[in-house]
Amino acid sequence: MGFTIAIDGPAAAGKGTLSKAIAAHFGFAHLDTGLLYRAVGAKTLLGVEPIEAALKLVASDMDDTDLRSPEVAQAASKVAVIPEVRAALVDFQRAFGARAGGAVLDGRDIGTVICPDAKVKLYVTASAEVRAERRYLELSAKGDASTREQVLADVKARDARDMERVEAPLKPADDAVLIDTSEMSIEDAIAKALAAIEAHT
Numbered sequence: 001m002g003f004t005i006a007i008d009g010p011a012a013a014g015k016g017t018l019s020k021a022i023a024a025h026f027g028f029a030h031l032d033t034g035l036l037y038r039a040v041g042a043k044t045l046l047g048v049e050p051i052e053a054a055l056k057l058v059a060s061d062m063d064d065t066d067l068r069s070p071e072v073a074q075a076a077s078k079v080a081v082i083p084e085v086r087a088a089l090v091d092f093q094r095a096f097g098a099r100a101g102g103a104v105l106d107g108r109d110i111g112t113v114i115c116p117d118a119k120v121k122l123y124v125t126a127s128a129e130v131r132a133e134r135r136y137l138e139l140s141a142k143g144d145a146s147t148r149e150q151v152l153a154d155v156k157a158r159d160a161r162d163m164e165r166v167e168a169p170l171k172p173a174d175d176a177v178l179i180d181t182s183e184m185s186i187e188d189a190i191a192k193a194l195a196a197i198e199a200h201t
């Protein structure tokens with residue numbers, strides 16, 4: 001069993017940046033599990049039935065840059081409430097988490113459901129306003145026309161759906177280290193995460 005680091009938290013809290021930095025620091029593999037749900041969500045926008053899309057998911061479905069659009073994000077959080085969709089994606093994620101060389105997985109239910117025995121669990125969060133502003137800047141840099149108000153409404157809708165669903169709702173694991181990045185620089189957040197991990201080794 002390898003060294004597994006579980007990173008959970010709401011949309012645009014900084015999980016992706018932190019996960020990449022942590023994986024690079026330790027030489028571990030990284031899986032952004034949101035991409036699995038985004039790939040399934042994207043298929044449903046093309047008319048594919050969600051459970052079928054989840055059962056037939058292949059790696060190439062996951063590297064489409066269009067998966068980062070707000071439409072796909074909402075579609076992802078809608079398919080993510082379906083228990084059969086989640087069940088279809090469990091084995092792949094657990095196998096990734098058990099890699100001999102060490103693994104960082106980020107998502108919503110990694111510390112609670114996918115890898116409950118992870119060596120270190122981080123719960124990364126920030127206020128909805130701060131997260132929406134970060135996502136807005138990211139999207140506008142890519143030429144997306146969404147307004148600040150739309151992005152904030154999207155973030156809040158996704159938070160509610162992710163936290164209130166019955167199956168694997170977003171919440172910190174009992175043994176997670178909380179990192180609130182609302183008023184932290186990226187460098188400070190990385191330093192805090194690395195210190196929390198070092199403390200567990």
Ligand code: C5P
Nearest residue numbers: 011033034037076077080107108109158
């Ligand atoms: O992290 P990202 O924003 O890419 O995730 C897209 C959506 O996928 C989330 O809003 C959530 O509904 C779902 N998701 C999930 N469980 C995970 C990762 C993502 O339910 N482990």
